Amino acid sequence: MAARHQYEELGRQLTAIGAVKRGLARILPPECPMGSAAVLSLLKHHGPMRMSRLAELLDVDISVTSRHVAHVAEHGWIDRSADPVDRRSRILTITDSGRAKVTELSERYVHALAGYLADWSDDEIDQLNTQLARLRDSFDGARPGSPRAPHTPGTAAPETSAHETTPHGITTPPP
Amino acid sequence: MAARHQYEELGRQLTAIGAVKRGLARILPPECPMGSAAVLSLLKHHGPMRMSRLAELLDVDISVTSRHVAHVAEHGWIDRSADPVDRRSRILTITDSGRAKVTELSERYVHALAGYLADWSDDEIDQLNTQLARLRDSFDGARPGSPRAPHTPGTAAPETSAHETTPHGITTPPP
DNA sequence: TATTGTTATACTCTATAACTATA
DNA sequence: TATAGTTATAGAGTATAACAATA
Numbered sequence: 001m002a003a004r005h006q007y008e009e010l011g012r013q014l015t016a017i018g019a020v021k022r023g024l025a026r027i028l029p030p031e032c033p034m035g036s037a038a039v040l041s042l043l044k045h046h047g048p049m050r051m052s053r054l055a056e057l058l059d060v061d062i063s064v065t066s067r068h069v070a071h072v073a074e075h076g077w078i079d080r081s082a083d084p085v086d087r088r089s090r091i092l093t094i095t096d097s098g099r100a101k102v103t104e105l106s107e108r109y110v111h112a113l114a115g116y117l118a119d120w121s122d123d124e125i126d127q128l129n130t131q132l133a134r135l136r137d138s139f140d141g142a143r144p145g146s147p148r149a150p151h152t153p154g155t156a157a158p159e160t161s162a163h164e165t166t167p168h169g170i171t172t173p174p175p
Numbered sequence: 176m177a178a179r180h181q182y183e184e185l186g187r188q189l190t191a192i193g194a195v196k197r198g199l200a201r202i203l204p205p206e207c208p209m210g211s212a213a214v215l216s217l218l219k220h221h222g223p224m225r226m227s228r229l230a231e232l233l234d235v236d237i238s239v240t241s242r243h244v245a246h247v248a249e250h251g252w253i254d255r256s257a258d259p260v261d262r263r264s265r266i267l268t269i270t271d272s273g274r275a276k277v278t279e280l281s282e283r284y285v286h287a288l289a290g291y292l293a294d295w296s297d298d299e300i301d302q303l304n305t306q307l308a309r310l311r312d313s314f315d316g317a318r319p320g321s322p323r324a325p326h327t328p329g330t331a332a333p334e335t336s337a338h339e340t341t342p343h344g345i346t347t348p349p350p
Numbered sequence: 351t352a353t354t355g356t357t358a359t360a361c362t363c364t365a366t367a368a369c370t371a372t373a
Numbered sequence: 374t375a376t377a378g379t380t381a382t383a384g385a386g387t388a389t390a391a392c393a394a395t396a
Contacts, residue, residue: 003297004285007288007289010303010304011199011288012217013303013307013308014307015196015212017310018234019234019311021192022387024186034362041183042187045187051378060364061364061366063365063379064365065378067363067364067379070379086377087371088377088378089376106179109182109183110179113182116314117177117313120177121177122178125181125182127306128188129184131303132188132189132191133188135192136188136194138291139194139198210386210387225354226354227354235387236389238389239386239387239388240355242387261353261354261395261396262394263353263394264395265355
């Protein structure tokens with residue numbers, strides 16, 4: 001077990017990292033705040049899925065997911081089609097317009113981050129991504145009941161060959 | 176310059192790290208939310224300082240700092256005394272009651288983090304802390320006008336021998 | 351006139367609980 | 374009865390702008 005001051009320092013660092021997130025949020029266009037951007041990014045990255053799966057990836061309550069999804073749907077950035085096999089569910093799919101928006105956001109991010117992280121090497125950024133993914137996994141795994149897929153970078157299947165744990169992230173209903 | 180996908184991945188990781196922060200926020204007692212905890216932690220760690228210096232360390236607007244400080248002051252966890260040399264300013268000092276509260280928070284943190292991060296070595300936690308500090312520095316330095324002290328872990332002087340850049344964090348007024 | 355800090359207002363993100371519609 | 378998603382409400386955190394007191 002690590003020393004007390006290390007945990008305290010980690011607490012401070014995690015608190016303070018909020019400023020970095022706010023910095024990134026500021027470069028987003030007003031019509032597409034962070035919550036919307038996260039929805040679009042995940043749908044483009046992981047392919048179509050249902051609400052509950054998206055909520056899991058976002059790591060927020062499904063009610064929160066519902067709000068974000070409603071917002072991006074109003075802008076025409078995603079489609080919400082009823083799941084033919086379970087009409088309580090909706091399958092979320094990013095639209096061409098949504099892809100264009102993600103591309104725009106990505107360009108803003110890359111431009112900003114390239115400026116901020118000019119003196120970081122490729123390897124260092126990879127290491128940071130890996131450690132952040134591991135940190136998330138450590139928190140996921142330990143507390144709430146349900147085990148989840150690891151957040152390791154580069155793990156997600158590309159959208160063209162999208163295959164989640166189950167197609168569309170639909171979990172087989174309990175027996 | 177790193178590859179596009181690395182920056183995109185970093186964007187996703189930073190977005191998702193919010194869940195970790197929320198997890199830590201949940202272990203705090205209701206009367207002392209994250210904003211209050213951050214104020215107390217910084218005042219204990221860095222020693223007495225004025226509002227403007229605290230706002231800088233918190234990396235939020237001074238109006239936000241004012242709210243948080245008012246909350247912890249109402250609980251008697253800090254003292255706000257007028258600065259004798261500039262009566263517009265207030266010197267913030269943590270009280271014994273505030274120290275006790277920080278100790279309590281620290282125990283909660285250590286207990287929770289020791290559980291979550293059971294399979295992390297000391298070195299790995301240090302590395303994460305170091306990388307997060309560097310990430311913050313990269314963002315600080317690049318954009319806003321004013322250069323700031325680095326956030327490197329272990330850099331802050333212990334409160335018993337507190338010596339900021341200037342005493343109490345009071346910046347010498349411009350000529 | 352400029353600066354320190356406070357307060358009023360608005361916005362984003364989040365969770366809980368009540369509700370609907372399907373299963 | 375149980376589950377997927379929606380909506381209403383409440384709370385934390387933040388920023389901008391108008392303001393007070395002091396320099």
